[in-house]
Amino acid sequence: MRVRHFVVPVLVFAVAPALAGELIVRIDDGHGRPAADAVVTARREGDTGQEQHAAMTRIIDQREETFVPYVEIFRPGDEVVFRNSDRTRHHVYSFSPAKTFEFVIAPGESTAPVVLDRIGEISVGCNIHDRMITHLYVSDAPWIARSAADGSAMFDGLPAGTYRLQVWHPQLRPGRPEPVQSVVVADAPATVTFSLSLLPDPRRPGDRERSSY
């Protein structure tokens, strides 16, 4: 599986008492298998300040009837561009409250940048290809990371302190509170494990078709 190792350590504090803190979050699917594409946000208790950063434009590619990447992290104000690298047309839509849109993208073309100005998770699908799905995770959390194929999300240079960790995953059961843990980060590297209960991967063929009583 193609996984782009994608850890985004973001320095959000101008005044940092220490920068040596390291945190490893391991995420599995409850059966010992690593869960990739989980989004972990960390907030240090006591912090109140807002981190300002420059808006970025990220491209969600569509290749071989698949959105790439599956999960992308955005900061409020970031822009997203959908690019169709396939030879078929794609009907990209979102009914998510954070952003609703609908594009029919001809092969080889891209949409105009869409500004994601609201915090929230935006599920994007293709009305032509049911299995095409991608999630745009818009968050203003100071530290945010996405788990790699091995199910681990790495945080480095965290100021010492107690952190509240929250995990989101596209296959978590909807309507349930997201898993949360607190961890104390000091000089020594800390490790936190999340065991998630995940629904079947909607992208994999057969999962949705397999019904049961």
Place this chain on the structure above:
Amino acid sequence: MAMSFRLRLALLFVATLVAVQIFTALLVYGVARRALIAEGERQLGVGAAAVARQLDDISERVADNVQVLALDYALRSAIAQRDQSTVLSALRNHGRRIGAERMLLVGLDGAITSDTATPVDNGEKFPFPDLAEAALEHAAAAVVAMDGKAYWMIVVPVYAPEPIALIAAGIPVDNPLLARLQQLSSLPNTIELVTDAGDGRWVDIARGSDKVALASALIAAGHSLPLQPTVVSVEGREYVALATRLRESQRSTPVAAILGYSLDDALRPYRSVALAWLSLLALGLGAGLIGAMLIARSVAQPIETLAATVHRVETGDYTSPSPARGRGEIGQLTAAFANMTHAIGEREERIRYQATHDAVTGLPNRLAAETAIQQALENTPGAAGALLMVGLARLPEIIQTLGHTICDRVMRDAGGRLRQFAARGSVARATDAQFSLWLEGAAKADAIAVAFRILDVLREPYQEADLSIDTAPAIGIALHPQHGGEASTLLRRAEVALIAALDSEDPVAVYDPATDPHRPERLTLMSDLREALDRNELRLHYQPKLRLADRRIADLLSLHGVAPRNIVLELTESAVMDKPEMAIQVLKRLADQGIDLAIDDFGVGQSSFAYLRRLPVREIKIDRLFAQKLDEDVGDRTLVRSIVELGHRLGYRVTAEGVETRAALEYLRDIGCDHAQGYYIARPLAPEAVENVFASGGRGSAAAGKKA
């Protein structure tokens, strides 16, 4: 009896066949039924699993359909935009497409947001959260009870593209559904969906195409849900029933499918077998009956023949029975029986031969001769015939001298000569020493002539080695009808004649009744006398005696009360010769009573004067033989005169009997005979006649003579 034997044999055969067939049929039926039940159980076991699997398959397809509906962009868009009216109408529309009676939209929080059946109460929860829960992982389906109706509830998520809601499609579980399921898959025809009515009773909610009410029959028979194969009878037809619980919502009433396996249907292919078997049985019975009858006939017919033969043998018919048919036991029996019959016939023939023939000479014996002669007499009644009795005088001497063996050979030789001679007569050995020869149609002269010729034949001496034996043959002749009308009489009289011939010089004698001491009249007289005495029928007749001196008849006193001295008892010589001592005693007692005794028939017997002298006799009566010929025979006259003189000298009175002429009477008076008696004087007279005689004739003394 033969018929019943045949019938019994046939019946036994048929009964055995039928019994074996019925037993076999029951056995086969039992085995087939058990096998079919086992097969039914096996099929139902497979069927139950198949039902679940097939419902899975169908459910998957239906769920796919619902899922496709859920992916409808307009519907998703309406749902995402919470356009309730559009959502409701789309749900109705899509529900019709898949045959759902009720469509619901359920939020991810489990609250019903749209319901095609009823307006939604705010916050009303979908009643089957387990289905909703499962639906996010995979399309969920279950049979549920809702508002008193059973539904097949299928729940799928609505992806946009992540799950935003659930669509629940309620397809009514009823006969059309089951029919549709049966069209789509190979569900068994005998299937019934039942649900718990709430009180533990299972009621049917749908039946398969053949509409067999398994559940009610099971309940009626006292069964619960047949989770193990159970045999149940529905409207006279037998089924093996097996229930399988269907996947159901945890919140719903349990639902089960009862599958039925019709034993009758399963047995149907065996009906043709049974029909063929019945035909075979009928054929077998027919063939068996015919065979049994044939066998019975082959057994019974010879037995009947044997029985008939036995009856024939019983009546003395020894002709062999029909030759044995076949080589079986009956054939052997018939052959053995034929042999036996033949042997019996031969033996009887031999016995009859022995009974009718003399072993020494091979001639018919006396019995056979008598039978044959009697037969001849009866065949030609009144015809003349002569019976010759041939005796060999020297036979006793031969036996005493040479023994019985030689005697037998002599008799055999004589028999052979007689047989050779007697061409026109039948020779038989009448006694040990006598042969009889019957000459049919022969008169006296013929008989005598034949007799002499026979003597010629037999006088040739018997020759053996250096022996030459003269047998001294003699012949007695009895003539038919003069001497007797019966064969036995003739035989006896010929024998008497033979004895006479043997005693005399003349070797041939014709029977003379006068000299026959054995004539049966004597016996008859004795028994008649006894009988007459018993019946008081005895009548006395009187023959007067003429006293020659004064020619007067002695006084005849009154009939009752004669004094003993006036009675003279007359005795024949033979009467006292048999037991002389006893006779003398009796006679002396009579004499002592004053009764005079006279010797009757004097002169023809063998009495001697010496013997007479011992008897208390006062009178002798000269036999009539002498008086009858006094006229002509000088010898007799001399003899009579001598007897008279001798009697007188010995002190006896002398009476002459049988005086029939005047000359005889004169002569007797001349020679001094005391009395005369005879027809010339008077016949024997009845008492009345006696009185007449005395009334008309002169008086005189007379001694009463007795004549019966």
